[in-house]
Amino acid sequence: MTQRILHLGVGNFFRAHHAWYTQSCPGWRITGVSFRSPDIRDRLSARGYNYALVIKDAAGTQINRITCMDRMLVVAENPGALLAEIADAAISVITLTVTEKGYRLGPDGTLDMSDRAIQDDLRGGAVTPVGALARGLAMRRTPVTVLSCDNLPDNGRKLGQAVAAFADAASLTIPPDVAFPSCMVDRITPATTDDIRAEAQDPMAVPTEAFTEWVIEDEFAGPRPNWPGVQWVQNVAPHEMRKLRMLNGAHSYLAYAGTLRGHEFVHEAIADPVLRAGARGIMAEAATTLPEQVQTQAADYADALITRFENPNLNHRLRQIAMDGSQKLPIRILATMADRKGQASPALNAAVDAWLHFVQAEVAAGRQLDDPMVDALASACATDDPETALRVLIGAN
Ligand code: CS2
Numbered sequence: 001m002t003q004r005i006l007h008l009g010v011g012n013f014f015r016a017h018h019a020w021y022t023q024s025c026p027g028w029r030i031t032g033v034s035f036r037s038p039d040i041r042d043r044l045s046a047r048g049y050n051y052a053l054v055i056k057d058a059a060g061t062q063i064n065r066i067t068c069m070d071r072m073l074v075v076a077e078n079p080g081a082l083l084a085e086i087a088d089a090a091i092s093v094i095t096l097t098v099t100e101k102g103y104r105l106g107p108d109g110t111l112d113m114s115d116r117a118i119q120d121d122l123r124g125g126a127v128t129p130v131g132a133l134a135r136g137l138a139m140r141r142t143p144v145t146v147l148s149c150d151n152l153p154d155n156g157r158k159l160g161q162a163v164a165a166f167a168d169a170a171s172l173t174i175p176p177d178v179a180f181p182s183c184m185v186d187r188i189t190p191a192t193t194d195d196i197r198a199e200a201q202d203p204m205a206v207p208t209e210a211f212t213e214w215v216i217e218d219e220f221a222g223p224r225p226n227w228p229g230v231q232w233v234q235n236v237a238p239h240e241m242r243k244l245r246m247l248n249g250a251h252s253y254l255a256y257a258g259t260l261r262g263h264e265f266v267h268e269a270i271a272d273p274v275l276r277a278g279a280r281g282i283m284a285e286a287a288t289t290l291p292e293q294v295q296t297q298a299a300d301y302a303d304a305l306i307t308r309f310e311n312p313n314l315n316h317r318l319r320q321i322a323m324d325g326s327q328k329l330p331i332r333i334l335a336t337m338a339d340r341k342g343q344a345s346p347a348l349n350a351a352v353d354a355w356l357h358f359v360q361a362e363v364a365a366g367r368q369l370d371d372p373m374v375d376a377l378a379s380a381c382a383t384d385d386p387e388t389a390l391r392v393l394i395g396a397n
Pocket residue numbers: 151185186187188189247248251252320321322328
């Protein structure tokens with residue numbers, strides 16, 4: 001019997017990570033969901049949902065074919081279809097990669113009830129991930145697991161709380177047999193370029209690195225795929241802190257400081273001695289905040305991260321990582337600083353400074369920032385004291 005996963009957010013990361021794992025699970029198929037644009041659905045369905053995963057490390061390239069997705073829905077075309085799918089007993093796992101901003105959480109990590117799209121959904125819509133999940137799950141009659149695969153600490157619990165808050169406000173009842181485990185996901189996945197498409201002879205090819213990691217809390221409410229290589233744990237927090245604070249923290253620093261120093265790619269930035277020392281500094285400062293269980297692995301993990309950043313064949317653009325800084329910095333940099341409880345944190349401070357300078361340089365150059373707070377950030381830059389105004393916006397005081 002075929003088992004089905006419903007996946008919200010069919011971007012490159014999902015196609016390189018989750019879909020790659022599911023490809024090795026006979027009997028499991030994925031229905032993908034795009035919220036706005038039919039573009040990916042149209043282009044993937046034209047090729048039978050078959051695409052090349054172009055796996056690159058220093059040693060060379062390997063191409064895998066991914067075929068485990070066989071249907072896609074586009075919410076903008078038919079919001080009701082997504083709700084029916086979420087409620088459908090044939091779906092046993094619902095997964096999400098909708099990026100940090102997709103959850104529409106406020107600075108305290110709870111659902112932002114003042115968000116315009118959430119307010120629209122509360123008035124009967126279902127076009128945000130949280131609104132659609134709450135409305136679909138309220139119609140559900142069989143157990144289901146909802147697994148957030150985004151780079152948010154406590155991603156499962158935060159999503160579960162957001163869905164519950166939406167349900168409360170909309171007078172919906174979420175059945176008790178819905179599980180929201182948290183997980184940590186990791187595979188560096190750049191945007192696709194024409195070179196990658198030409199190399200794989202596939203317009204839908206996705207580039208990624210050979211390294212991959214997935215640590216998931218083993219708290220599923222129904223059947224789950226036996227994803228190969230997944231580490232099943234009771235509490236993902238230590239793993240997710242290690243990854244978010246060391247990998248993503250260093251990534252964000254390199255993105256802002258690296259762009260300001262004229263670099264284009266991560267492998268170029270990490271070869272710059274100033275930036276390399278800065279990235280090492282972030283990792284070292286972050287390591288002191290990690291639970292003991294993972295602190296002992298931190299030095300080896302840091303070395304492995306530097307090697308991954310050096311990957312000469314991945315061409316990971318710093319500007320791709322630089323987007324959505326207002327959503328990423330609090331999680332990747334400010335939370336680490338707070339946990340250092342007043343100890344000097346020069347590398348983390350340098351990351352905040354780099355973001356402040358990057359935002360101001362972009363606004364001064366007349367470039368539109370790729371960030372959900374774009375308007376507020378631009379207004380902050382126009383004040384007498386832009387740095388203070390920008391700090392206030394992300395809670396960096
Ligand atoms: C990156 C991540 O774009 C970014 O913000 O830091 O996408 C990073 O490449 C992944 O989390 C790696 O698993």
